[in-house]
Amino acid sequence: MSKVLRYLPEIEDDEQLYVAQLITDMSDEQAKQFAYVYRERRREPIHILLLALVGFLGVAGAHRFYIDEIGMGVLYLLTGGLCVIGTIIDLFNYKDLAFRYNRRQADEVAALVGDAFPDDDEEGTPPSFDA
Amino acid sequence: MYKLTGELPRRISAAAPRRVVRALQRGWTGLRAVPTEAIVWIAGLLAMASADPTAPPLIDLCVFDALGAAFCPGCGLGHAIAWLARGEVVASFQAHPLGIPAVAVLLHHVVRLTRRT
Incomplete structure (x- = not known):
């Protein structure tokens, strides 16, 4: 938990718990890189709420496109957000929508960072040229 | 014993x-x-599917109608789903051409939601 507070102080709730669990075993260098990339990729929940509100102006589903749910986005767009009912549901639901997207991104970034910045002890072993 | x-x-x-x-x-x-959203969509689909498409509407949930708009892009979806549940594909298409794709998208979405918990 201390790492997430140090490197990603702006995230909260479920996302904070999830990321804390994800980076708890990372080295400081890895956690720093994780925070750097993850911050670029994650979606701010309040932006999803604002995009959902745009649905009341007639163009519904922008928030679904924003979190890569293209099918739902098209459906909302063509049906006026399922007669606005879907849009209203998403106003209550926006934190879950954000968390779902961010969780997927966090998993990917963690895998990326794990590959690109191996642990210190692995890095410390020099490649052998015996053969 | x-x-x-x-x-x-x-x-x-x-x-x-x-x-x-x-x-x-x-x-x-x-x-x-199970994510709340999946439950909401399943409940909605079941409610639409179990409604009688020939009965006069009981309640009007449409916000466009309530605001007095002349046209609503989503109205007829409920009837389309109800007809589809009864196997009447033509009637479903006439109620709303997007009824069938809507069901497909929603089911796909629910599967995606529940696959990773």
Whole structure:
């Protein structure tokens, strides 16, 4: 938990718990890189709420496109957000929508960072040229 | 084996409430593993599918109608889903051409939601 507070102080709730669990075993260098990339990729929940509100102006589903749910986005767009009912549901639901997207991104970034910045002890072993 | 006569077997009576509580907890945990959004979509689809497409509308949920708009892009979807549930593909298409794709998208979405918990 201390790492997430140090490197990603702006995230909260479920996302904070999830990321804390994800980076708890990372080295400081890895956690720093994780925070750097993850911050670029994650979606701010309040932006999803604002995009959902745009649905009341007639163009519904922008928030679904924003979190890569293209099918739902098209459906909302063509049906006026399922007669606005879907849009209203998403106003209550926006934190879950954000968390779902961010969780997927966090998993990917963690895998990326794990590959690109191996642990210190692995890095410390020099490649052998015996053969 | 418990004796058939006499008092209620003590072991059962003592464990029963705890078992009920544990079963409820398990059920609750299982339910919480399913995202709320998936439950909402399934409930909506079932409600639409079980409605009678020929009956006069009971309630009007449409916000466009309530605001007095002349046209609503989503109206007819409920009837389309209800007709589809009864196998009437043509009637479904006439109620709303997007009824069938809408069901497909929603089901796909629900599967995606529940696959990773």
